Amino acid sequence: MIETFTVFEGARRLATGPLAEVALAVKRADGTHAPIMIFNDRTGRPVDLDLRETGAAVASRLHVEAPPAPEPATVEPRGRGRPRLGVVAREVTLLPRHWEWLNAQPGGASVALRKLVDEARRTSGDKDRAREARDAAYHFMSAMAGNFPHFEEASRALFADDLRRFAELIADWPADIRDHAIGLAYRDRSP
Template identity: 60%
Template sequence: MNQKSATANPASGFVAFDGDRCIAFGDLRSVARTAKEVLGRRAQSTILVFDPNSGPVDLDFRGSLEDVLARLPDTANAPLAISEPAGAPPRGPGRPKLGVVAREVTLLPRHWEWLARQPGGTSVALRRLVDEARRTSKDKDRIRHAQETAYRFIAAMAGNKPHYEEVARALFARDAGRFEAWTKDWPADVRDHARRLAAAAFEQDASQTSVAS
């Protein structure tokens, strides 16, 4: 989707702003296409594109639309790189280990000794530990990711807006009421997108409030 729509969720895709106005959201190619079209009509436009998981995306809009699209990063569809650890024996016939990525891990001797004693060996134990940590830290990771993503957006788009510092403090304090109050006078598209990105940072408090009531 390259135009705004009531049925789409701009917090889950790439977003392009022309000044304070949201001009497109969706996949990167469609957003870049719309941004290039806007620049074609208004060369003085200031276009910023945001990745939903990181922050501003540095796109090169020089040349034709085909030139712009050809230069887009293609990380979303890149396959996982699969490598073997150094000195590993050749893999015999049979089903390949799809999605397994071998990378260097540095541990102390006592860590290697403990891992070697675990059922299934070192690799199985490490995967089990990582999965357990992901489960136990899921809420914290979600909140931290929402805070960091929202902060990168407001730092780029609202650094000169009223109450910017108060908004940032409310975001990291996870104070939804103050965050909403301090952003109410911001331009509508900037305000609404900042609130969408920050929403997950406040979800836990909202659920606890609903239970208490």
């Protein structure tokens, strides 16, 4: 799934799409007097971009830019685990009774923990997606509508999962901001 971004010029939505497309929309809008803000649609958080280059240079950089390469790791003797599967060793702090139960499970503590995490992800997937959608809407609203009428009440309705009340409270906000907040809040469900 391609990560999307949305750019606003003041209260007007300019574009939504991959970062390179949104950056080019900002370059085309250059010279306007309204503030420009770019948001990550998954998180609802603002994104800062360096757009001082030409439009072609910005687009080229954003299309091919990869995260910096990690520092070369020192060669250490190969230990236990399954590095080819992406297994990462980290510390977990549990009570002794938890360790006793985990160690008694077939495959040991690591296998039992992976199974527990996978099961929790399966059973709480819808709740997690709804929470992420609410959080994204709230982050966006805080940046764009924190001073708007009914912001506090709308935030409470959003976190109470009262999406009908939420939509009523923001009905008078500028259309693009209102529609984007609702779109983020409802993301995978209908109002």
